[in-house]
Amino acid sequence: MGQIYPMRRSVLVLLTFVLLAAPSLAALASGGKQVRYVGIHPIPRSEGGGICYIEGPHVHLFDADKVQYRDHHGASYFVGDPVAYGYDGKRYAYKGHHPIHVDVVVGDGDPDEEYCYLSGPHYHSFAPPEGPEFTLAGDAYFYVGEPPHAYVEARPAMMKIDAVYQPLSYERPVVEVSAPVGWIGARAEFVAPSAAVVVEAPRERVMVAPPRVGVTVQGFIPAPPSIHIGVGIGVGAGVIVHERPVIIEERVRIKHDHGRHRGHR
């Protein structure tokens, strides 16, 4: 018995040492390996929280998520709103989606255009480059350029970022001016479905006369261009009338010949 106690104590000491020496959960998520970052970004709460202010390339032992970060030549670049995490440096207000010229922001000359999919007013630590792509109105930048296919393609997945920021409580920019002409948030084809009030028109159904083949054909008539009324403040961007597609159904009529069938001729 006398020997058990010292053994337990040594196990306890060892356990304490292991726990103290063990890296944090976030570090474990990276497998204890270095993760490359470039530019400022939030620090996970488990690592102390707040903002990492290192502007150039650097490494941490925690991972970056896929919604708030983009890959910039092997390093994770933060595209979210740093003010939400306590950033206290110079800030610039934006409203709606817009491109980010990462190479210009980090100053490394490796061309890289990424996109911010935050729908409402938000901040970044950088101003956009001068040019026709952005219009400054009411101290906020509005993207009025023509978004490329890459933006449209990644949009459904990346718009999840709004759900990340929605519960965060922080001082967001107040943008009270009317959006300039051509703003991406007011263009029918880019208005976020979740950000709009949707009014559904009644379903139309057209029945087409008797068919010859047993196939149901659905003809989809594309929805008409959305009707946009004004530009709201915040996430709400307008009213859209969606018409359900007109469905044309062809029914199969089977004629029974009561055993007198002789096959196809």
Add this chain to the structure above:
Amino acid sequence: MRAIVFVVMALAACSKAGEPDKAKATPRDAVVAAWTADKLVPSKLAAAPVAFAKDCQSGTVEGLDVLVCSFATPADAKAAEVPGLAWIGPATGASQAHGAALIVLADRKKADPNGRTINRLMKLAPK
């Protein structure tokens, strides 16, 4: 009189000895001078053998471990940025080329939780 001559000769010798040092100023010297000018004085740097460079010295500054290497060209320093990450080990840090110098900073003691000091040191270093 002899004393005066001796002093003059000693001063001349000092200045002659100083001139070659100026000529030999390394990229590392420029980095340390920039930090010191902004009151970020590193500890005495000591020769540090590393696999990716021949002329490196390490020490500490503001609680951070620092390694500064001099290279013949900026391209050589740039090529050593990624190998320099190995020196950081399991910690927050940065490895950046500034001209022909490579600066590697490691926050092994968590002295710089928001990276402001690392950012400041890197921004002060001459390009």
